[in-house]
Amino acid sequence: MKQAQVCIVGGGCVGLTLALGLAKADISVVVLDGAPTQALPTDEYGLRVSALSIASQTLLEQLNVWPEIIAQRACAYTHMDVRDADSFGKIAFNNEQLELEHLGHIVENDIIRYALIKELEQQPSATLMFDTQYQQIHQSESDVFITLKSGEPIIAKLLVAADGANSAIRKQFNMALSFKDYDHHALVATVKTKEPHANTARQVFLPTGPLAFLPLSDANTHSIVWSTSPNHCDELLAMDDCAFNKAVMAAIDGQCGLCEVQSKRVAFPLKMRYAQQWVSGKVVLIGDAAHTIHPLAGLGMNLGLKDAAYLIELLTSNNKEFASTRTLRDYERTRKLDAQKHIAMMQGLKELFEGANPFKKLIRGVGLSLVDNLGPIKHLFAKEAIGK
Helix, strand or coil: CEEEEEEEECCCHHHHHHHHHHHCCCCCEEEECCCCCCCCCCCCCCCCEEEECHHHHHHHHHCCCHHHHHHHCCEEECEEEEEECCCCCEEEEECCCCCCCCCEEEEEHHHHHHHHHHHHCCCCCEEEECCCCEEEEEECCCCEEEEECCCCEEEEEEEEECCCCCCHHHHHCCCCEEEEEEEEEEEEEEEEECCCCCCEEEEEEECCEEEEEEECCCCCEEEEEEEECHHHHHHHHHCCHHHHHHHHHHHCCCCCCCEEECCCCEEEEEEEEEECCCEECCEEECHHHCEECCHHHCCHHHHHHHHHHHHHHHHCCCCCCCCCHHHHHHHHHHHHHHHHHHHHHHHHHHHHCCCCCHHHHHHHHHHHHHHHHCHHHHHHHHHHHCCC
């Protein structure tokens, strides 16, 4: 039998960040994940990347994983360029305007996970159990009982569900979920361009949805995230490499010259999920188990890391009762408000930039141009965009 103060189900970036923050505060933690541990990163770029905000970087620095991330592979971006393909609207800003060293970093999720696991393996208060699945979960007023498929029991004071967008734990404990299909699929791939990216994160809003060009550590290589209608996504997946390269270059309006896809293309459906209840007794939701959001602003990972940071802060405070109802309700109330704000913002942006309605095009063009030319408003917009 294993005993721990916290059991975390889900060994992704958010669950591992929470585990590391707790373990460094001498809170015993067990992480369960059905997938294998993260392999050493290879020379090939991973398809899933995140635009880490400065706040996320600071958290990872505090946990001593940032040096490993930088040692492996990360690209600081210093400029952002956002355009509407269907109007005259454009906004661009850079780190110097905000008096910052950079605006953020583009990092492969596999590298973040690898760095977290490497640091967690050095923590005596942490137990990592990969290739491990649970069979049953029950809770009393003060404890949670987890039975593994091997039959081994685990007893914890708190169970954190970091098991992703289709969280089985959320379903088991009947935590109500608001759900909306964005009617978009996101196509991801790695693309090399003739012109260097110049550490610029680019996004163009097309009538079918946004296309993001995110700079990678190689000066001419980008990770792309093309959010578009399911039918158009199927067309893009069916193209040969030559046709796809032409489609990408046309969509980005040739900003980086000729494009050459370097990887396979993978697509996944985009859905908004928002748990109406984040706490059930001693069971708590975190990250994608609690909320998923459209990737057009690259907020998903950062929102999950903010969940982890706030839960670490609350659980490591000097409360008389560990993981008290009051503490968990504080977490739920605070993080739900932040998630609600960003979900609403993304929905509004998606609807504004979608389609070819002439009035919408005028609003987009005038709005972006005003923001780009009004210093104080542009400054606020830029800080919101980089999560500062």
